[in-house]
Structures are given as C-alpha cells and as structure tokens.
Amino acid sequence: MNKRTINFFLVLSLLVSTTGIRAQDDDLLKLLGEEKPKKERIKYAFKSPRVINSHSMEFLNPGTMDFRILHRFGQVDQGYKNLFGLDQASMRMGFDFGVMQNLMFGFGRSTYKKELDAFLKYAPIRQSTGPWSSPVTVAFVSGITMDGLPWADPSRKNFFTSKLGYYFEAIIGRKFSETFSLQVAPTMVHRNLVATEATPNNVYALGVGGRLKLSQRVAFTWDYSHVFIGMPDSGYYHPLSVGFDIETGGHVFQLHFSNSTGMNERAFITETTGRWGKAEVRFGFNLSRVFQIKKNKKHKE
C-alpha cells in the first residue's frame, strides 16, 4: 500500500467519523445523557385509604379531605320481608384529612352503639422504586373509640374511661402490579370495659386485604381479619368483606357484602356476629368524596 492510499483512508475515516457525529442528530436528547434513576414513590395501590372496613396502605393526598358515608344494611337472609336487609340501615359518617403524603387523621360516628371514633395514621416507609427504595409500605394506625350508649347498669359506679376502646395496627402492603395490591395488618384491639369477666379485654387479629383491578375504574376488593386471640367461644366470627370499588370522577363507591355491621376497628374485629355460611351477610356501601381543601401551589410560579 502506498502512502497516497494510506492518506486516502485516513481522510476517509475522518470523514466517516465526523458524519458519525452528525448522524447522532437523530436523537438530540441523548446528548444530555441518561437521567439518573430517582427514588419514586409507588402511588395508588388502593383507590381509597380504606380497603373496605380496614385502613389500607394508601394515604390521602396532603390538603385533601375525604368525606365518607358508610352504610351497612340488614342481613340478606331476612328475605323479601325486609327486602333482603335493605329496610334496615346502620351508618357511619366520617371525615378524614390528609396532612402529609404519609400522615393523615380522621374521625367519625356510627349509629351502631352511637360510637365515636378517631385515628391517626402514619407511614415511616412508603413503597418506592430507584435508589434506597422499599418494596413495601409500612404504616401504623392508632385509634380510639367511644361508646355513646347509656350505661348498661346505671346503679353501679361507672367511669368515663369504660366507654373507651383503642386499636393499634401495623399495615405492611405492596402494590405488586398495576392490577394487584395486597396488604397484611396485625391489629390489637383493647377495650377498657367488656361485658363479662370471661371476655378478654385484648383482642389480637391479622387483617389481609387486597385489590384486583378489573378495569380502569373498577376493582375487586376483599378485606378479612382473622381473630387469633380473644375471640369469644360462640356468637362471634371473623369479619370478611368482599366487594367492588367503582370510581366515577370525584367519587369512589365501594359496594360490598360483609358479615359485620361495625364500621370501626373495635366494632368489626370484636363484634361481628354474622356467618357467611348461613347467608348472614349484609349489603353495604362506602361513598367516598375527596375535596381539595388546600390547593397545591407547586405548579404555580
């Protein structure tokens, strides 16, 4: 090969390399380099901060209020005489507030036992992707309930604290995919006063709740609590609710069947009297309407 040919190839290779640079123009954005993966919170594991009865791993957005109207009708096995339970209704009205992405509180009142309840929910760990991420959300709920009924026995000395009950709950949940989320929730319920000496004050249960998204706006949900310790020998059962979440714009309707009447942790974990096997279930719905009470100014300059 003579010098001339070498030079020719040298120039040719230079030309090729420079045209190579120009060919990159097809994807100008690559010039900025790849973005470093950022830690990103996994959102919307459940449509609502409640699975059905239980708290879910999801939180309200900061600055929003969730107005919740819950209805539980009578037992389906009552037949047509009571329109399959629809003649009777028990309800709970509640207001929940989102403070931070991982902190919320709320209160409500149920017709059942005229009970007031309030809770505080906090998640130290949220499920996320990217560096330093967590595969699960871990949340803690602490709640208090107050019985509003007159004293069962006014003749004895009654204490205000006897009306109170407490519950403590840890929720470990994961959104496995766009369609499937699952959570477990060990729960402890303490009642200051119980009906008989044989009834334990403390009840320990494990909740299992999940969601299977059927379409963009409809999801199948289930919510079960297994009471391990403190279940009375007869008359009480493990609460199980199954239903559908239907989202219509600003509302989430949770339509379901459940064997419990109670709509707070104390009531549905310790006082569920229906049996699924005997069709002692009730139709019920939760209506959730989220209001933005503090507007997000982040997008404004």
Place this chain on the structure above:
Amino acid sequence: MKNYFVLAAAVLLFSFSATAQKYFTKTGKISFDATTSSSPEKIEGVNKTSTCVLDTKSGAIQFAVLMKGFLFERALMEEHFNENYVESNKFPKAEFKGAISNNDAVNYSKDGTYAVTVKGKLTMHGVTKDVETPGKLVVQGGKIQATATFNALLADYSVSIPGLVADKVAKTAKIGVDCSLELLK
C-alpha cells in the same frame, strides 16, 4: 496529498463547530389545558422538568417530558390524569421530534425575535402523530427562549374520556411550550 489534509482539517473543524451549536434545557415548561366552558374547575397541568435540545445548525428540535412530572392544583385530578387518562406507568414519556422548517430565517448570532414553524412527530400515550405549529424564538444574550402553543385532539392519542365527564373535559388539549435554552457545552 496536502489537499487531503486540508480537507480533513476542514471537515474536523466543521464537525466541531457543528457540535457547539446545540442549545438545551432540563427545566423547560410544558403545560396543558383541557378546560371547557362546562368544566367545574380548571383542568390544567404544568410540567417544569421537560428536556429540550435544539440544533441551530440543522433546525432539529426535540422535547421529552415525563408524564408523572405534570403537577395539578387538585391531587385527585393528578391521580386521574396519571391513572386513567395518560396511563403514566404504561407510557411514562411523551416525546416530540421535529425541525424548524424555516431555520434559515433565524439568525442565532443576532438578538431578536423570530417567528418559526415547527414540524414533527409527537408521541404520547403510545401514539405518534404529525404536528405542525407556529412558534417563537427569542434570541437574547446567547440564550434562546422557545415558545409555542398548539392543540392536540385527545382522541388522536387514544386518551378516552368516560361518558360521565365527557362534557367537562375538552376534546382538544391546548399545549403550551416555554423553554429557555442554553448553549450545550
């Protein structure tokens, strides 16, 4: 032989100068507005972390934007936007790749305001469509301010609006672009 080296040097110089003629931003503002007269509230989102690169030599211009980066006044709207309308998990990015058709009319070395026409392909929600829009370039002190507004028919990008809210969300979204581009070194 000498000629070859001159040619090579020229080509090299040319290619170096070509690489120095790109402008970019990582904090571009892209907004959209799908409010109609019957909307109960403003339906608008803003993304301030859009990336954009402009090649002043060829007039090629490209945008990329992460759908999850759109912020809304109402959290629920943001949830619906990501979950139901644009499906951000499935289609995380929207991209525009195109060129300024009248790039020769812009003198990038001279401060001034230039009207341009941008033509290209917009990919959003997994669908690519041709887009053509007038825009404005303001060259000032070595920076370029690029602005444009155009309409995108949501149905074109398979974004479906459920019947219940069909009259509350506009069929076409007004998309605004506002990027301040700096020289890419």
